[in-house]
Amino acid sequence: MNLQNPTETDSTYDVIVIGAGPAGSTTAALLAEKGRNVLVLEKEKFPRYHVGESMMPFCWYTLNRLGLAEKMDEIGFQQKHSVQFVTTEGKISKPFYFFQHHDHPSSTTWQVERMVFDQMLMDRSRELGATVVEERKVRDVIRNDSGKVIGVKVVDPEGNEETHFASLVVDATGRDALMAGKSKWRTRDPELNKISIWTIYEGAMRDPGLDAGATTVAYIPEKGWFWYIPMRNNRVSVGVVAESDYLYRKGETRDPGEIMDREIQENKWLADHIAPGKQTGQYWVTGEYSYRSERCADDGLLLVGDAFAFLDPVFSSGTFLALKSGEMAADAIDEALTKGDVSAAQFGDYGAKLCQHIEHMRKIVYSFYNDDFSFGKLIKARPELRPRLTDLLIGNVDGVDFTELFDAIRDICELPEELDYGYKAA
Numbered sequence: 001m002n003l004q005n006p007t008e009t010d011s012t013y014d015v016i017v018i019g020a021g022p023a024g025s026t027t028a029a030l031l032a033e034k035g036r037n038v039l040v041l042e043k044e045k046f047p048r049y050h051v052g053e054s055m056m057p058f059c060w061y062t063l064n065r066l067g068l069a070e071k072m073d074e075i076g077f078q079q080k081h082s083v084q085f086v087t088t089e090g091k092i093s094k095p096f097y098f099f100q101h102h103d104h105p106s107s108t109t110w111q112v113e114r115m116v117f118d119q120m121l122m123d124r125s126r127e128l129g130a131t132v133v134e135e136r137k138v139r140d141v142i143r144n145d146s147g148k149v150i151g152v153k154v155v156d157p158e159g160n161e162e163t164h165f166a167s168l169v170v171d172a173t174g175r176d177a178l179m180a181g182k183s184k185w186r187t188r189d190p191e192l193n194k195i196s197i198w199t200i201y202e203g204a205m206r207d208p209g210l211d212a213g214a215t216t217v218a219y220i221p222e223k224g225w226f227w228y229i230p231m232r233n234n235r236v237s238v239g240v241v242a243e244s245d246y247l248y249r250k251g252e253t254r255d256p257g258e259i260m261d262r263e264i265q266e267n268k269w270l271a272d273h274i275a276p277g278k279q280t281g282q283y284w285v286t287g288e289y290s291y292r293s294e295r296c297a298d299d300g301l302l303l304v305g306d307a308f309a310f311l312d313p314v315f316s317s318g319t320f321l322a323l324k325s326g327e328m329a330a331d332a333i334d335e336a337l338t339k340g341d342v343s344a345a346q347f348g349d350y351g352a353k354l355c356q357h358i359e360h361m362r363k364i365v366y367s368f369y370n371d372d373f374s375f376g377k378l379i380k381a382r383p384e385l386r387p388r389l390t391d392l393l394i395g396n397v398d399g400v401d402f403t404e405l406f407d408a409i410r411d412i413c414e415l416p417e418e419l420d421y422g423y424k425a426a
């Protein structure tokens with residue numbers, strides 16, 4: 001192999017996947033299952049911590065296709081049957097029980113420790129035949145003379161460099177967004193620009209019975225909110241999302257723990273639930289909230305999961321979109337490889353469909369942050385639309401017509417224009 005001047009004939013793999021989060025492992029597993037020769041390069045040694053514990057019911061469909069739906073209960077992840085909302089005054093809404101809308105195994109979803117969940121997905125891609133190499137950080141892609149991506153440059157923990165070649169490279173690097181960053185395709189959402197601080201509590205209060213695993217979204221002033229995600233082993237993931245200026249006020253503490261403690265007192269339900277618990281481990285902080293890449297593909301390259309787009313996590317859509325995009329990518333890539341055409345243009349349908357799913361979720365996220373909107377107000381005005389709203393909250397976004405729902409929301413508050421980028425593959 002001529003590494004100085006590589007050509008497409010040097011290809012060692014059909015597909016190289018960069019990153020073994022839910023998007024990368026799903027893409028790799030399903031392509032390996034189809035008999036494709038797949039290499040996964042992951043910079044970390046698994047198991048590793050990752051935020052994003054609360055799942056949407058429609059994750060079930062991709063997990064089932066991966067042969068993992070039953071394994072989720074065998075592992076014993078906390079079951080989640082509903083989502084509920086708590087006002088700034090500490091008043092709790094009636095839970096949205098998923099099974100009341102869709103009587104199907106997917107209606108029971110889970111709160112997962114991502115350390116365990118992501119390891120399970122990585123193991124499954126190995127079982128199905130993918131080669132997975134951990135502790136390999138991809139520094140850049142390799143292009144041929146006409147600019148087509150034909151491989152990757154990798155570094156191991158000792159600093160040794162490697163190169164690998166494939167017919168197609170998948171960027172599944174999550175919020176590192178390797179190629180959207182390098183190509184300057186990453187564009188921040190005009191308004192969804194929050195920051196987040198989060199940690200884990202042990203022994204915090206759980207609601208009884210079916211509600212023990214409910215995700216709770218608790219409002220605090222100035223469009224901020226907390227997530228309260230009860231997991232197994234008596235642990236609860238708690239995080240606050242708000243504008244940076246609100247959390248980091250001039251002249252006040254900049255300590256993440258002190259900021260969280262201050263904000264917890266803003267919501268009585270939250271303060272009461274956390275009171276018996278003990279904070280454990282570190283506090284994490286992240287900014288640069290929602291973004292989308294201007295392109296989903298280049299010749300020989302496809303973007304999946306957070307490497308393509310990230311949406312404010314208020315409705316737990318991240319892992320769902322990662323799994324879904326991984327599944328859609330695997331099918332699109334298999335078709336492209338069969339045709340022998342991995343040009344960006346091959347992935348136009350993939351980009352268009354994925355953007356449509358993201359736009360549906362993006363509209364409901366925007367309305368969530370609008371002071372004029374509340375779920376209660378919407379359902380009171382248009383009770384017949386409760387099923388459509390629940391479709392969105394469970395991730396049933398494929399082929400469902402949300403026009404009536406969004407028109408009804410528009411009667412209450414403004415909705416964003418759809419972003420005109422991300423659809424284009426080239």
Ligand SMILES: Cc1cc2nc3c(=O)[nH]c(=O)nc-3n(C[C@H](O)[C@H](O)[C@H](O)COP(=O)(O)OP(=O)(O)OC[C@H]3O[C@@H](n4cnc5c(N)ncnc54)[C@H](O)[C@@H]3O)c2cc1C
Nearest residue numbers: 019021022023043052054138173174305306313318319322
């Ligand atoms: C504060 C916060 C709270 C969230 N809460 C939720 C939630 O409750 N529910 C939910 O569904 N989603 C949530 N999310 C979103 C969720 O975490 C992500 O959408 C999801 O993890 C995306 O999966 P992914 O596979 O695209 O990326 P990731 O899971 O981030 O995986 C990317 C992988 O790529 C690897 N990698 C990165 N760069 C390289 C490189 N150069 N070379 C090799 N490997 C590399 C990383 O190590 C990582 O393992 C939250 C996100 C944030 C920020």
